[in-house]
Amino acid sequence: MSEAAELLRLVLLPFLLFCGSLLTALIAYLFIQRLTREIAEKRRQAMIALYRPLIDAVTCFGVTAALRDRLEAAPPSHRRFIGELLLAPLRTARGDIVTHVREAAQTVGLTKDWLADLTHRRWWRRADGVRALGAVEERSALSAVLLALDDDHEEVRAAAVEAAGRLGDLRALPALLGHLGDGSRYQRARVIEALRNLGPAVTPGLVEFVRCRPELTRLAAEIFGMIGTVAAIDPLLEWCDDRRGDVRAAALHAIGSLGIDDRSYYFVLRGLGDADPHARAMAARALGRGRREDAVSYLAERLDDEWLPAAQAAGALQRLGAPGRAALEARARDEGQAGDLARQMLWTRGLGPAQA
């Protein structure tokens, strides 16, 4: 045999032993960890059976004297598990249950644990801690939650944004707005959600913020549309005259979402003639949602516009009752884009292709 092959033969045996040992160890590890997991799951089920009635009573009736005694009697090693059970309903539930859970958490000492977790070295503990404080709406933790907005780890910052929104305290507004323009799109989505939770009261703060950060005007317009506050109408109308097309489009979109009154109707009609096609499209959309039939003739003219505003105009006409339908029928036999859109809208209203 060649020298190289002989050398390989010398290496193969230890290699084989090494791989064989690794394989055996891996298989053993898999089965041991499965067994461990099953034991842990059985223990968990037993704990659930033990604490579920207590948690149900707390969430329904609050922390009565008897329940307080039982909570205080729980061993410290069970605290985290009790915390999991307490927090589970708060993913969707609001109202009195939040108050009951918060009291229970304070009784058991969980609030202190969660506050301590905010400085834990492991990021998921910090994230879980801040999330829990937000879920129970522990307002005394506001400053700690706001500090977490600047955590090193993205997940912790995300949890802090969510918690700030849940706390519903307007003192969080400046910090939230400060994070509106940075971070990932995912983070921005959370900030917007948190602002939505804070409700119409954010309007003055947001308007003031945009004065200092005009590059975020478009985003602010979108947020107003989502929050649904009529207090935002004035800034939105102002932004309909912004020099940037995307801002005008966002403002018109938001006005459409909020609903058109006599004053905004004029601005929206003017938006149909905007230089920016996206703005014209949003104006058409707003008129469709406004359901004012006197907008039909203006919308009908837009069917010959670029595709985006034309399509929105067609959709708007579809919403505007008999006058809208008549305007579509008048164009349904036309060649080209206007005819296509008119036929499409008439078809989807159920009149069928034969009539379209």
Add this chain to the structure above:
Amino acid sequence: MPGAFFSGAAAFLEVAIIIYFLALNSLYLLFSVVAYVRLRQHRRRWTARDVETIMRSSDTPAISVIVPAFNEEASLAESVHSLLHLNYPQFEVIVVSDGSTDGTLPGAARDFELMRAPVSYAQPIPTQPVRGVYRSLVHPDLVLIDKQNGGKADAINAGINAARYPLVCVIDADSLLEEQSLNRAVLPFIEDPDTIASGGIVRIANGCRIEHGRVTEVRLPRSPLAMFQTVEYLRAFLAGRVAQSAVNALLIISGAFGLFRREAVIEVGGFRADTIGEDMELVTRLHRLYRERGQRYRIVFQPEPTCWTEVPESLRMLGRQRNRWQRGTMQVLGYHASMLFNRRYGVIGMLAMPYYFIFEAIGPVIELAGYVLTILAIVFGVIDWRFAELFFLAAIVYGSLLSVAAVALEELSFRRYPKARDLLRLVAYGVLENFGYRQLATCWRIAGVVDFLRGKQAWGAMTRKGFTTT
């Protein structure tokens, strides 16, 4: 002396093949380690609560789900029903009947109350003519396009043309997505707007309990052939693709479940209709375009969004499938040969494509050569039979280690197979696949190489059983 020369040459080749074997398996071991780290990070990163919040956001992009279908009468209704009940804020389902000759169209028209609608959308990607567009009266977000036959890629392109939304999800007609699959698949696009494609994991539906187009109970297949494929898929997806995605070197997003930015796909001209590896070819082309432009982009694999699909349980069907996959790989590498070892294409040109060339394209040939050379070397006394025995044992043990490592990745991350008996079966088949199944797969792949060199293009017929409620 000629005898000594041939002996030396044989020994040299033998050593080269051993080095190849070590390189391939060690690479896969490295994939497994990288994948383990990434999977742990992923599990921590995306919790159900995070996904819930994302779904409530207005930033969440809408998705057009495209289902190319050719003679899918048996399973189309179930698939479409399950798609229509996906948990996602805004999406549409576009079924493209690619010149089906069975009851696909009449069956769908009956099941979903389809009505013919005007064709009023631009068609930026050329396709075979569209014969009709049908919309459902009971499901406003369902569209069926009937077109002349042009192949799967052509059908997907027709669907992309008709898509209204910025993201297009391409799946097979017999794929079953889970309720949260779209939620999970869209996350990279939300996290990073430069993401242009995202693939999910394909799992094997054989043996699972399926009710109304949903996998309601995950079970392992009964058939040994499907079991081998289960282990294979775990290795390929949880180890291979997770690791490749980690370095933005993912060359393939499975045609059974992929999510793409519509504009990016249109920009490169859509799926290529004249190739059998259209999924890999598109992704390679996307890499090519963006790297040539020097534009930042991401193509990622997400290990959690799941698509369940039926795998062949007969040797004949499986052989055809593997033959096709091999031809597809070689075809794609041929089309983009200029990227190979080309620094202009970064990690794609210098790592991903060489990997596919050396270990996937010509790998089976090298493996076969290894078997043949070893036998000849023993016969002519170049190597001792005990050495060969030891080597084969090492190969089996190393191969088993990789398979069990893939099972470990599954066990330590998603654990979709809940019973302890399932774990035992997976481990057992992970070891057993090295005693014949892998060698058989190599033979099929070699047949694929031969067919490729002979210029064979056809897909081959695949008979499907269809999903029945179990």
